[in-house]
Amino acid sequence: MTPERSTRGAAGPSIVLRAVSMSFERNGEPLEVLRDITLTIAQGEFISLLGPSGCGKSTLLRLVADILPPTGGAIEILGTTPADARRTRAFGMVFQQPVLLPWLSVEENVTLPLRIGAWGRTHPSGPSPASLLELVGLQGFEQVRPAQLSGGMQQRVAIARALVSDPRVLLMDEPFGALDAITRDRLNEELLRIWTETRRTILFVTHSIPEAVYLSSRVVVFSPRPAQIRRAIEIGLPYPRRPSMRDTPEFTRFSAELREALEH
């Protein structure tokens, strides 16, 4: 039995971080980026990592994604190591930039993960590219090249690409940080809808307080470098969330709470 079959769909936690720490070597000096991060994320949670720019929250996401190895502690994704989770495509990743390949069409970009490692041939039961493009609202744009799309549309393509291997977890590194406020709000709506429809665990890095409140079921607040967890705050706003909720006293209270946690 492959690890993927034994863990996917199991009832355990989605991601477990145990005393994770990370240091880089910079100009011969050790640079401590993350200190003693312990966190358990349940399956289906929408969890945001909130912290000042450059605090190390993106680094933490890269440790979970097995792009970098942590210098201390342990990470578990669906009961396996990050390396196994990466090999079994337990997670998909969306970066700050769309990172689309300009020589491929929208459809070819979305299906790129299926061609790498012949994933599509060995896992033929994944979601169809057409259904994913519909999910992100890009039906009819299959044959278009990325350069012809706006920044918001490019990031939608990147989300569809992250979902094409049918991962249980979605890792998102400030995916809407480079977009204008209007597009960002719209994509927040889209992301919540996608999350509701697909029920994946989402680990979302942001430095925007309103974005964190609006999207998340829980927000983890980090200190400046070396990043430590200051607080983890449950956002008690009911789903589905509506744009009008941004103007409610509850929304303001959660925002204030997060701001205080960031500044204290």
Place this chain on the structure above:
Amino acid sequence: MAASGRSPAAEGAATARRPRRRAPGEALWRRHAISIGTFVVVLLLWQAIIVVFHVPVYLAPAPLQVLGALRTETHTLLVNTWPTLIETVLGFVLGNLIAVVTAVGFVHNRTFRHSVYPLAVTVRTLPIVAISPILVLLLGNGYAPKVAIAALITFFPTLVNMADGLNAVDAQALELMRVLSASRWEVFRYLRWPTSLPYLFSALRIASTASLLGAIVGEWIGSNAGLGYLIVAATYDYRTPLLYATMTVASMLALLLFNLVTIVEHYAVPWRPTGGAHVE
């Protein structure tokens, strides 16, 4: 399919950018007319100067005399164009092929890069006119030394541009490949190679004219055929109109090769590259 709650790509429909179209046909025609007009004016001016100041033909021929030579010496010119063209094309293919393979080696093996790159730079600093006699001594009087010189002259710009192009990949794109557990070959095939193509083609455009130059220089040193040989022969015999006609043919040949590369590039790199390659 229930449409409620789904926002269609309204944003997309409104903001999707069309690829920038070329200037309309009329403006394009106008641009060509201007450049051809300038060319004609320069030729007329040249003709006028020769006639007014009674410049003797052996010093500098008038455009009409060059045109005359192009017509009367068509056979001589054609017979001598073939060897040069063959040397140029062979040198172009050989030099660029070796350069591309070497650049791929650089990307995948650091030791190889550190050992070969300084050597390539050193060879590059040697003046091509000085290497040419050496190659003629080594390789004889046939096509071989000319092909070698043409290859040598194209090798370095392509090597540098190609090595840069293969490394011009976005850091996040490499992270994406990592997340997808892509093999080195897959990273090369899906990411590095397409990224490098715009760089390769700007090097090939340089190489197209440089390889012709290499072949002609090779023919100067030791040859009894080719445009380079014709230039030397015409100069010694004071057949100045033939000399100018040969230059005209060489120039046309260079333009032809350059445009050929540009046309191939248009089909091979249809996406609009954003990062430009640098010119060596």
